[in-house]
Amino acid sequence: MAPRKKLQGLVAATVTPMTPDGQINLSVIRQYVDYLVSKQNVKNIFVNGTTGEGLALSIQERKQLAEEWVRQGKDKLDHVIIHVGALSLPGSQELARHAAAIGASGIAVIAPFFFKPTSKDELLAFLREVASEAPAVPFYYYHIPPLTGVKIRVEELLDGIKEQIPTFQGVKFSDTDLLDLAQCINKNGGEEFVFLYGVDEQLLSALAIGANGAVGSTYNYLGQKTNMMLQAFAQHDLALARKYQFLTGEFLNFVIKLGFGVAQTKAVMTFVSGIPMGPPRLPLVKASEEFIAKAKAKLDSGWGLSVNGLS
Ligand SMILES: CC(=O)N[C@H](C=O)[C@@H](O)[C@H](O)[C@H](O)CO
Numbered sequence: 001m002a003p004r005k006k007l008q009g010l011v012a013a014t015v016t017p018m019t020p021d022g023q024i025n026l027s028v029i030r031q032y033v034d035y036l037v038s039k040q041n042v043k044n045i046f047v048n049g050t051t052g053e054g055l056a057l058s059i060q061e062r063k064q065l066a067e068e069w070v071r072q073g074k075d076k077l078d079h080v081i082i083h084v085g086a087l088s089l090p091g092s093q094e095l096a097r098h099a100a101a102i103g104a105s106g107i108a109v110i111a112p113f114f115f116k117p118t119s120k121d122e123l124l125a126f127l128r129e130v131a132s133e134a135p136a137v138p139f140y141y142y143h144i145p146p147l148t149g150v151k152i153r154v155e156e157l158l159d160g161i162k163e164q165i166p167t168f169q170g171v172k173f174s175d176t177d178l179l180d181l182a183q184c185i186n187k188n189g190g191e192e193f194v195f196l197y198g199v200d201e202q203l204l205s206a207l208a209i210g211a212n213g214a215v216g217s218t219y220n221y222l223g224q225k226t227n228m229m230l231q232a233f234a235q236h237d238l239a240l241a242r243k244y245q246f247l248t249g250e251f252l253n254f255v256i257k258l259g260f261g262v263a264q265t266k267a268v269m270t271f272v273s274g275i276p277m278g279p280p281r282l283p284l285v286k287a288s289e290e291f292i293a294k295a296k297a298k299l300d301s302g303w304g305l306s307v308n309g310l311s
């Protein structure tokens with residue numbers, strides 16, 4: 001899938017559909033793609049990442065999923081980014097070669113997080129060895145220090161990165177350190193790289209300092225509303241953009257207080273889209289009936305209309 005345009009706007013971090021007995025369920029991916037495009041107006045996806053439980057899947061499962069997403073996304077999606085990060089370098093390299101072979105429009109890699117890189121050079125060396133296995137595929141670094149514990153600042157990592165990783169294209173930035181993000185954007189004067197923000201509840205703040213778009217779990221079901229925020233922001237209507245951020249934030253604040261993670265995202269996506277996403281895989285456990293009832297009631301309660309008449 002040759003990217004027709006530079007990645008921008010919303011990217012849905014897809015969940016991995018599973019059968020009730022915990023096998024990956026490829027059979028609903030076609031329907032999932034159609035849902036994102038037609039109901040959420042989201043045409044980019046990020047596969048096998050945090051939300052997709054990528055690190056809880058076998059290499060074989062990750063390849064099968066990547067293939068199915070690319071196959072179903074053909075002619076419907078603009079970008080299919082495959083997360084190929086893994087704890088072992090050979091595992092990550094194998095996934096990178098596979099993603100290249102099937103025509104993914106980009107690959108992303110998180111920092112290895114059991115044995116952790118302790119310096120920029122160590123992290124860069126690992127990323128370089130993965131990226132070089134897919135020499136024609138745009139490469140994104142996936143920065144998510146709350147989960148990896150690798151806190152090397154992106155500003156530092158980006159310094160001279162093109163010489164080491166010629167395919168380097170940008171960052172999925174899933175951290176609240178907006179100073180780091182701002183420094184990256186400020187130094188990226190030529191607008192060579194793409195910065196996709198990954199903390200959905202504060203995307204507007206990241207847009208304000210220059211993020212190009214966002215990758216997140218909530219764009220699976222709040223994509224339409226978040227697109228309205230992007231549009232208001234692009235039209236310099238900050239007051240309206242803020243209303244949309246408050247609107248999505250109201251729902252997220254509600255579910256975060258109940259306990260919100262990948263399992264809960266799968267449950268919400270199941271009732272919003274009607275597509276059975278199934279349970280998560282251990283060590284995650286499925287969302288409680290109580291959570292589902294409350295989240296559903298919140299969404300059904302006219303929540304969409306509760307902030308100054310927005311829908
Ligand atoms: C830790 C995590 O999963 N972060 C996601 C992406 O990076 C986000 O999309 C969050 O799910 C979202 O911001 C809700 O907190």
Ligand SMILES: CC(=O)C(=O)O
Nearest residue numbers: 013049050051216217
């Ligand atoms: C949220 C995100 O980007 C991920 O699931 O990896």
